[in-house]
Amino acid sequence: MVENVELTHDIALRAGELRKLLRIALTDCYVIATAESLNSIALFLRIEKEMRNRIGLIGRPPVEFLVED
Numbered sequence: 001m002v003e004n005v006e007l008t009h010d011i012a013l014r015a016g017e018l019r020k021l022l023r024i025a026l027t028d029c030y031v032i033a034t035a036e037s038l039n040s041i042a043l044f045l046r047i048e049k050e051m052r053n054r055i056g057l058i059g060r061p062p063v064e065f066l067v068e069d
Helices: 009-022 026-037
Strands: 042-046 063-067
Touching: 009 026, 026 042
Parallel strands: 042 063
Antiparallel strands: none
């Protein structure tokens, strides 16, 4: 199921924190922050080069990938 989610101040702040920590694309950080706020899973097609070494830094990553390399 897909829903539109309104951007909140908390999501924006968490996305900024993730950006500083992970140094991945800001849009990816917003996807992860939104998934965290909804207690859901952020779904990405594949692990990109910039994510590969940093994804473990999230803590309890609400992240899944459709294609595993």
